[in-house]
Amino acid sequence: MATPTPTGPATAAHPSRLPWAFLAAGLALMLGGIWLGETARILDKATQVCLQCIGIG
Amino acid sequence: MNLRLLVQLVASVVTNANLKGFFTGKIYDGVLKRGCVPTLNCYSCPGALFSCPVGAAQVTLTSGGTAEPAGPVPTLRERLWNVLSGTPWFILGFMTVVGALAGRATCGWLCPFGLLQDLLHRLPTPKWRPPKAMRLLKYLCLVVLVVLMPLFWVDSFGYSEPAYCKYLCPAGTLQGGILLPLLNPDLRGVLGKLFAWKMTVLLLFLAAMVFVARPFCSWACPIGAFLAPFNRASLLRLQVEADRCVKCGACRKVCVAGLDPVTELDSGDCVRCLECARVCPLHLIHAEAPFLPAPTRTRPDGAQPGGAQPGGAQPATVSDTSAPTADSH
Numbered sequence: 313m314a315t316p317t318p319t320g321p322a323t324a325a326h327p328s329r330l331p332w333a334f335l336a337a338g339l340a341l342m343l344g345g346i347w348l349g350e351t352a353r354i355l356d357k358a359t360q361v362c363l364q365c366i367g368i369g
Numbered sequence: 370m371n372l373r374l375l376v377q378l379v380a381s382v383v384t385n386a387n388l389k390g391f392f393t394g395k396i397y398d399g400v401l402k403r404g405c406v407p408t409l410n411c412y413s414c415p416g417a418l419f420s421c422p423v424g425a426a427q428v429t430l431t432s433g434g435t436a437e438p439a440g441p442v443p444t445l446r447e448r449l450w451n452v453l454s455g456t457p458w459f460i461l462g463f464m465t466v467v468g469a470l471a472g473r474a475t476c477g478w479l480c481p482f483g484l485l486q487d488l489l490h491r492l493p494t495p496k497w498r499p500p501k502a503m504r505l506l507k508y509l510c511l512v513v514l515v516v517l518m519p520l521f522w523v524d525s526f527g528y529s530e531p532a533y534c535k536y537l538c539p540a541g542t543l544q545g546g547i548l549l550p551l552l553n554p555d556l557r558g559v560l561g562k563l564f565a566w567k568m569t570v571l572l573l574f575l576a577a578m579v580f581v582a583r584p585f586c587s588w589a590c591p592i593g594a595f596l597a598p599f600n601r602a603s604l605l606r607l608q609v610e611a612d613r614c615v616k617c618g619a620c621r622k623v624c625v626a627g628l629d630p631v632t633e634l635d636s637g638d639c640v641r642c643l644e645c646a647r648v649c650p651l652h653l654i655h656a657e658a659p660f661l662p663a664p665t666r667t668r669p670d671g672a673q674p675g676g677a678q679p680g681g682a683q684p685a686t687v688s689d690t691s692a693p694t695a696d697s698h
């Protein structure tokens with residue numbers, strides 16, 4: 313099969329290193345969030361019924 | 370059954386697998402809720418096993434940080450710590466990892482609210498393609514309701530609220546707002562104007578889903594807005610051989626996001642469902658990623674690019690555009 317020929321803006325190539333950089337940055341942010349106790353606070357909130365979510369206020 | 374539909378169903382069930390919650394009216398409070406899913410799934414749903422990234426991000430922003438001021442005026446160090454600990458780094462990082470890997474593919478393949486929209490849109494009614502400018506609304510929702518209002522819209526006691534959850538999110542109303550009051554008489558007694566507003570929003574979106582392709586994803590979902598730019602910067606990439614396109618229109622007919630895949634494939638509104646690749650009679654639409662094995666890269670049903678179908682069947686011809694689970698626009 314012929315190699316796909318990307319055409320138009322919808323198929324513009326992106327620098328191949330960009331996703332890897334985002335991946336590394338994302339992992340670093342996740343670790344930072346855990347270190348700052350964010351996941352524990354998420355757990356605190358998510359284990360109680362969120363009154364705003366269900367429309368009570 | 371279509372492979373994507375199967376994956377969507379399994380993902381929706383796994384995300385909401387706290388089955389006993391649906392009978393007891395109690396939400397799951399185990400350790401899994403420390404993490405979140407990359408999709409819109411209300412953590413006040415009795416079945417939800419994980420947290421919702423939109424809710425969790427707002428909660429972190431409204432908390433304003435964790436420093437306990439030693440005196441009446443916070444010190445610089447305390448203020449700095451509050452900025453640091455009041456920013457949803459974990460959620461930002463998690464969604465960035467998801468975006469870097471797959472862009473909006475989680476919208477097309479895993480999100481329960483996306484599945485609901487796909488199913489309702491299959492109802493045989495006339496379809497409408499709204500002006501494209503409306504798709505910008507989701508970015509406004511992300512910036513104003515998810516970030517700015519929880520940060521700056523504080524009451525006289527200095528507290529702010531998760532504004533997106535409170536005033537807009539129809540997933541919260543559907544998954545928690547209906548089920549929990551049904552199962553808990555105490556909650557039924559305190560429903561008021563806000564609940565009526567949220568039910569109205571939900572009903573309007575449900576009605577729109579019948580006539581418009583993924584209206585909520587296109588206009589109002591902050592997750593979709595956050596992940597949209599990653600469609601141009603993720604390891605997973607979609608490509609269309611536009612120069613070989615015979616303009617049969619098959620892909621446009623089935624696009625769950627209401628796009629024209631020949632020109633809008635992998636744009637910020639593409640949810641990477643690959644329905645267009647599934648129906649293209651010439652197999653001109655391809656998915657590529659380092660983590661996908663080359664022979665099965667391009668077709669969600671397992672067929673090889675431009676070649677045989679699984680089981681040895683021949684590819685569809687140009688005139689065969691009736692195969693998909695299509696909705697017509």
Ligand code: SF4
Pocket residue numbers: 407408409475476477480481482483585586587590591592593594
């Ligand atoms: S954009 Fe749609 S599919 Fe994606 S997370 Fe939001 S509701 Fe789900």
Ligand code: SF4
Pocket residue numbers: 477620623624625626627628629630633634635638639640641642643644645646
């Ligand atoms: S362009 Fe293709 S992959 Fe993207 S949403 Fe439409 S049908 Fe799905």
